[in-house]
Amino acid sequence: MQQFRLGDSGPAVADVQALLHGLGFLPAVPDEPVFDAATDRALREFQQRRGLSVDGVVGAETYRALAAARWKLGDRLLSLATRPYVGDDVAALQERLLELGFDAGRADGVFGPRTERALRGLQREYGLVADGTCGPATLRALRQLGRKVTGGRPQVLRETEALHRSGVSLPGKVVVLDPGHGGPDRGATGHGLEEASVVEDLAARLEGRLTAVGVRTLLTRGSDSCPTDAERAAFANEAGADLVLSLHVDRAPSPLCSGVATYHFGAGRGTTSTVGEELASLVQREVVARTDLLDCRVHEKTWEILRLTRMPAVRLELGHITHPGDAARLADPAFRDTVAEAALVAIQRLYLPADLDPPTGVMRLPDFSTI
Numbered sequence: 156m157q158q159f160r161l162g163d164s165g166p167a168v169a170d171v172q173a174l175l176h177g178l179g180f181l182p183a184v185p186d187e188p189v190f191d192a193a194t195d196r197a198l199r200e201f202q203q204r205r206g207l208s209v210d211g212v213v214g215a216e217t218y219r220a221l222a223a224a225r226w227k228l229g230d231r232l233l234s235l236a237t238r239p240y241v242g243d244d245v246a247a248l249q250e251r252l253l254e255l256g257f258d259a260g261r262a263d264g265v266f267g268p269r270t271e272r273a274l275r276g277l278q279r280e281y282g283l284v285a286d287g288t289c290g291p292a293t294l295r296a297l298r299q300l301g302r303k304v305t306g307g308r309p310q311v312l313r314e315t316e317a318l319h320r321s322g323v324s325l326p327g328k329v330v331v332l333d334p335g336h337g338g339p340d341r342g343a344t345g346h347g348l349e350e351a352s353v354v355e356d357l358a359a360r361l362e363g364r365l366t367a368v369g370v371r372t373l374l375t376r377g378s379d380s381c382p383t384d385a386e387r388a389a390f391a392n393e394a395g396a397d398l399v400l401s402l403h404v405d406r407a408p409s410p411l412c413s414g415v416a417t418y419h420f421g422a423g424r425g426t427t428s429t430v431g432e433e434l435a436s437l438v439q440r441e442v443v444a445r446t447d448l449l450d451c452r453v454h455e456k457t458w459e460i461l462r463l464t465r466m467p468a469v470r471l472e473l474g475h476i477t478h479p480g481d482a483a484r485l486a487d488p489a490f491r492d493t494v495a496e497a498a499l500v501a502i503q504r505l506y507l508p509a510d511l512d513p514p515t516g517v518m519r520l521p522d523f524s525t526i
């Protein structure tokens with residue numbers, strides 16, 4: 156092919172300038188299609204970024220790279236075609252598939268049979284139509300999953316992989332419910348309520364709902380026992396649980412403190428349990444959407460029940476027992492039912508494919524029969 160460099164002009168140069176401008180390398184497209192000094196600088200920067208020879212010449216290799224860079228994931232439908240799709244969008248799709256544990260081979264930016272197989276695998280795992288075409292539904296799923304795998308850290312990948320390997324339906328899952336305290340340890344007390352009793356009752360309500368949708372539900376304690384948090388974590392590990400939900404009620408020295416918070420494992424940057432964080436956000440979101448508890452948000456903690464469990468684990472601190480308003484809510488069986496329903500929906504949402512995920516707060520128990 157013809158080559159272009161500093162001093163050349165014509166429609167092909169205009170094309171290259173438009174591409175460089177679109178990619179953010181050339182601040183403005185000149186009025187005349189002349190390969191000027193600014194175009195030369197922009198082209199060399201592009202070549203350097205892409206690991207090409209930095210010679211300021213648009214040859215075959217550079218032109219191919221420019222043409223490929225034009226495509227961002229989502230710009231067009233991607234599928235296996237006689238003349239394969241080539242571009243940065245294909246490379247991005249391949250990278251994402253690899254991150255999620257689907258073998259797309261090397262991220263070479265060419266949509267070949269191996270890319271198609273990997274894509275179909277992802278679609279099957281997430282309950283999408285396994286048509287091997289990367290369209291809007293698949294893109295939505297990839298975008299959601301993308302947040303879970305940022306950084307590509309091995310622990311994150313393992314967790315996310317375990318999550319998608321476990322499939323998208325609730326029946327067959329094992330959930331460990333961990334009502335805090337118990338036996339002689341009554342936990343926080345206030346306004347005639349005891350934390351140990353409140354969370355035990357809440358666990359029973361949630362257990363009923365989970366069992367009704369086919370989840371095997373195990374409790375870390377009965378009414379009379381109070382295992383340590385390490386023992387509770389070991390119990391969940393031995394049971395091979397998919398999730399752990401630890402239930403507590405908070406207290407504060409001031410009766411003015413109120414609100415609900417959810418915790419997941421994390422000890423600063425890079426150690427967060429991403430699936431745990433996701434579940435914590437879902438639990439918090441659903442509880443806040445369905446009740447009028449103050450939103451005290453989601454936080455990282457290294458508590459043993461979160462740290463020693465090998466599966467995503469979260470701890471709900473459902474309101475402040477020392478706050479008159481929160482205590483009045485906690486005393487109400489209807490409120491506990493609402494919270495149990497919120498927790499159930501949060502757990503279901505964790506496994507739900509992106510396309511089937513209805514807006515927060517609208518899902519009700521009968522909906523599960525249709526999934």
Ligand SMILES: [Zn+2]
Nearest residue numbers: 335342403404
């Ligand atoms: Zn507690």
